[in-house]
Amino acid sequence: MMEEAEEARRGRGAVLDLALREDLDLFSLDDLADRIGFLEAEITRCRAQIARKAAGREAADALFRKPED
Incomplete structure (x- = not known):
């Protein structure tokens, strides 16, 4: 165990x-060749996750941004 x-x-x-x-x-x-395919798929998956996280960060920043004078 x-x-x-x-x-x-x-x-x-x-x-x-x-x-x-x-x-x-x-x-x-x-x-x-298969290994390259798997690695390319993983790169695509990582890039998609980066985009999702960046969008979430932008939304949070917009929500908590101080109003401009």
């Missing part, structure tokens, strides 16, 4: 860090 709790506590980005350290020599051409 203790191992499960430790497994759940991985830091943010730990899985990505492991993926970045993998030896690419072990991958086939198809595997590498």
